Amino acid sequence: LLELVNISKRYKMGDIFINALDDISLTIESGEYLAIMGPSGSGKSTLMNIIGFLDVPDDGQYIFNNQDTIGLSEKELAYIRNRQVGFIFQTFNLLPRESAIENVQLPLIYSGIPRKKRLSRAAEVLDNVNLKDRMNHKPTELSGGERQRVAIARALVNDPNIILADEPTGNLDSKTGNEILTVIDNLNAQGRTILLVTHDQTIAEHANKKVFLKDGKIVDIK
C-alpha cells in the first residue's frame, strides 16, 4: 500500500542542518497496525506528516497505492489526503472559533456531503467518544482530553482507510484512553491501516508491528 524509499527531511537552522528524517525506508501493507516509537525529537511526527501528505521529503520516494506521490501538486495531494487519511494530530489543530461539532464535520465537506447529513454524522462520532454533552463547546471551553477527543472524532468522521494517530491518548485518563484504543482496534479489525505514534509500551502492544526511531533513523522493527 505504502512504500517509503530513502526518505530524508532536513531543516536549516543558521549554518547547520537538522536531519529530522535520515534515509528512512519502510513498507506498510494494507491493513497493518503499526506502532511508531522513539525518543522525543526522533522524527516520529515528521514521518507521520510525510506519510499523511502534509509535508514533502527533501530526498527519496513515496509510493502510495502504486502511484509515485513525489511531484504531485498540492491539489492532488490534498485530494488523496481528504479521501484516504484520517489524522489525529499531536497538537490537535482544532479551529479555535468553531464548536466541536463544526470542527468534526469539516472533512465531510470534501466528500460533497450535504450539511444536514454532515452534522448528524459528526454528532454520531462525537457521541462515540463520549462528547455528546460538549458538541457546542469551542476548544477554549473544553478540557485537554475533550479537545483530544474532538481531534479523534474529526479524524474518523469520513471513515478513512488509513488512520494516522500521533499520541492519541496522551491527555486521557486510562479508562477513556482504553475506550479510544478499542475504537482504533476495531477499525483495524475492519481492515483499515493504522499508524500509531506512542511512547507507551502497553499502547504499542495493540499493534502487530513496532518501528523504533532514533535521531531520524529506523533503528529496529519488531
Place this chain on the structure above:
Amino acid sequence: LLELVNISKRYKMGDIFINALDDISLTIESGEYLAIMGPSGSGKSTLMNIIGFLDVPDDGQYIFNNQDTIGLSEKELAYIRNRQVGFIFQTFNLLPRESAIENVQLPLIYSGIPRKKRLSRAAEVLDNVNLKDRMNHKPTELSGGERQRVAIARALVNDPNIILADEPTGNLDSKTGNEILTVIDNLNAQGRTILLVTHDQTIAEHANKKVFLKDGKIVDIK
C-alpha cells in the same frame, strides 16, 4: 500554606450551567507532593488554574499563606503568582513568535533580573531538560515533547516555591519523562510544594498524597 474552602466554578452554556468545580475543600501544607487525578473533564485543570491564581472561583474562599486571596486585584494576584508559582500548562502556552530561550527567560523579568543574567539562567534550565541544541528554535520548529520541555523549563526558571504541573510528561518518551520526574522529585526534596495532575498511576506514585476528582468534586484522598 494553601486552603481552599467550598470552592465552586461554573460555566454558563445557553440555559444550563456546567459545574466545573463543585464545592471543593482542600488544605495543602507547605512542602507537600500531591497528585491530582480523575477522568477527563473532571475539573483538574480548572482546580489548578484557581490554585495558581490564573482564575477566580464563583464561590468559596482561597487562603494563601494566611492571606485571603478572594478580592485581591489582578495586579496583586499577578504579583503572588510571579513570585511564588511555576506553572507547567497542559497545553504549554508558549509564545509562538519567540524562541525557546526567549520564552523561558520571560518569568525572570518580573524579578527585575538583567537580561544577560536572564538568558544565562534560561540556558541553564534548558540544558537541564536536554534542550541545549534547541534553544533558538521557535515552538513551530520543535517537536511536541520539546515544546513540553520548554514549558517545563519556563515554569522552573525562577525557582518557584510552588510547582503546578498539569500532565507534564504526556508528550515524552519514558526515559525523558522519568528525567523530568526526577527533577520534580528533587525540587520537592528541597522543600518545594508540588501539585501534579496525572492520569498515570506510576507517575502518581512519586507523590505522597493523591486527590481524586470526579464531576468537579473530590471523591477520594489517599
